[in-house]
Amino acid sequence: MIKSIHLLVPVLFSSLFACNSNRKNATEKENHEMNITEETVTYKTDSVSMNGFIAWDKSINTKRPVVLIVHEWWGLNEYPKMRARQLASLGYFAMAVDLYGNGNTANTPDEANALAGQFYSNPQLAKQRFDAALEKVKSMPEADTDRIAAIGYCFGGGMLLNIARLGEDLRGVVSFHGMLNGVPADKNLLKASILVCHGDSDKFVSQDEVMQFSHEMDSIGADYKVIHYANATHAFTNPSATETGMKFSMPVAYHAEADTASFRDMQDFLKRIFE
Numbered sequence: 001m002i003k004s005i006h007l008l009v010p011v012l013f014s015s016l017f018a019c020n021s022n023r024k025n026a027t028e029k030e031n032h033e034m035n036i037t038e039e040t041v042t043y044k045t046d047s048v049s050m051n052g053f054i055a056w057d058k059s060i061n062t063k064r065p066v067v068l069i070v071h072e073w074w075g076l077n078e079y080p081k082m083r084a085r086q087l088a089s090l091g092y093f094a095m096a097v098d099l100y101g102n103g104n105t106a107n108t109p110d111e112a113n114a115l116a117g118q119f120y121s122n123p124q125l126a127k128q129r130f131d132a133a134l135e136k137v138k139s140m141p142e143a144d145t146d147r148i149a150a151i152g153y154c155f156g157g158g159m160l161l162n163i164a165r166l167g168e169d170l171r172g173v174v175s176f177h178g179m180l181n182g183v184p185a186d187k188n189l190l191k192a193s194i195l196v197c198h199g200d201s202d203k204f205v206s207q208d209e210v211m212q213f214s215h216e217m218d219s220i221g222a223d224y225k226v227i228h229y230a231n232a233t234h235a236f237t238n239p240s241a242t243e244t245g246m247k248f249s250m251p252v253a254y255h256a257e258a259d260t261a262s263f264r265d266m267q268d269f270l271k272r273i274f275e
Contacts, residue, residue, distance in 0.1 A: 045132035055088035070156030075105030180213035187220035194224035199232030229258035
């Protein structure tokens with residue numbers, strides 16, 4: 001059981017229906033240097049059609065551990081796709097999840113808030129959408145269905161923590177600059193190990209919220225770790241965050257050292273839970 005909080009100085013997410021759609025209209029391309037194959041896949045839950053993005057290294061002949069990625073509140077844009085490619089290059093079968101459905105993305109904070117709001121008020125909806133993605137990825141012949149984890153950014157990180165607390169059967173979840181409050185923790189439901197990567201200068205997630213989360217995890221004996229990154233704000237892993245912050249007067253910015261350090265910490269976490 002890991003219950004520590006570390007300070008790093010900068011040196012560096014009711015029933016659902018599994019999709020039975022095929023890869024129709026899929027777009028596939030190969031990166032010949034990295035041997036990475038990419039594909040858009042469709043899957044459904046209830047009446048909502050979702051467009052996920054998968055990536056894997058075609059040179060690996062065995063089944064790969066799976067990492068699902070839940071997007072920021074902007075939706076499944078190029079950023080989570082970039083992370084999927086990175087994970088594929090590390091030997092994982094990666095899937096960027098379309099939590100909003102229908103490929104919806106936002107261009108402004110108001111649009112993003114409108115798309116995200118329903119999941120904050122109804123965490124079970126987020127779990128239903130995530131479960132649909134999970135069933136889709138389990139149908140892939142390249143995926144090792146015994147070794148599945150998920151990572152999420154901002155909105156996605158907070159949704160994943162809720163999904164884990166609702167009992168999702170995952171090896172582990174990683175939240176990057178995500179909200180920490182939400183569904184109450186229950187030791188009879190939580191199965192996943194948890195890594196929280198938190199920027200110490202995050203104006204959306206207070207230190208009180210971090211301490212409350214840690215206390216809650218301690219109270220149920222959870223396997224978790226919170227890592228703090230000095231001088232890092234909300235959205236510190238996203239290279240476009242600084243421009244976004246300036247455009248919309250939001251306290252978000254990219255922090256290269258914290259991005260590098262947190263990605264390394266995620267890799268260490270994945271290696272541990274997949275052993």
